[in-house]
Amino acid sequence: MRDVWAGVAAGARWGVGEFALRPREMARRLIGAVLVRRLDDGTLLRGVIVETEAYLGAADQASHARNGRRTARNEPMYMRGGFSYVYFTYGMHFCFNVVCGEEGVAGAVLVRALMPTAGWEVMAANRGLSAGWKERDLCRGPARLCRALRIDGTLSAVDMTTSASLWIEEGDAKLLTEASDGGRRGVRIGRSARIGVEGAGKEWAGKPLRWFVRGSGFVSGTRKVNGG
DNA sequence: ATTTAGATCCTCT
């Protein structure tokens, strides 16, 4: 992971340049970065990104932009890198994506889990959890993450390079080490097939387009999927 | 620890 931070300052807000990557590279690059949400009352909620999935354009049969589809819902996927794409699914959940690449080309990264670093109490309240909750459960999974950070459809197509409500900051190696459950063997990044896309058919459902911090209790999915 | 069913409604065909 060290190479990822070469020459960049921890805590700096990402600009257009950081988002100018293709989905695969973006998904890998986002691991360890910090997602920041500022509520209307000024409360800051933060978390280190520990799990992502890349969604490509026309060829990717698991993507909302498959076969070149362009609809009102997926329009943000075609925007310039740095915009958000939030969609509603399963009748009750929102999922948050980071749009990447150049304008006119579909591509985004689903952020699936965070290690919360600020605002735990507010996140728990947003999730509707009662006493006894654990930090590791607050943002484990894309829908939980959105609920904890109060991200919904009104935060789709937001420019995260300028927004006062939602943005990404450069990560810090120490925080990622913490997220990796001690990280005694160093921070290791695992890869696997994406979750919940079986319907896309063997070829695309099987591609290793999911990235996660190995051994982290903040990552979603089963032990089997996470390779122990 | 793993599996199952049910919730619930927007989006696209």
Place this chain on the structure above:
DNA sequence: GAGGATCTAAATG
């Protein structure tokens, strides 16, 4: 009208 980039609780090994 069908299905979904999910989550929770309950049941079962």
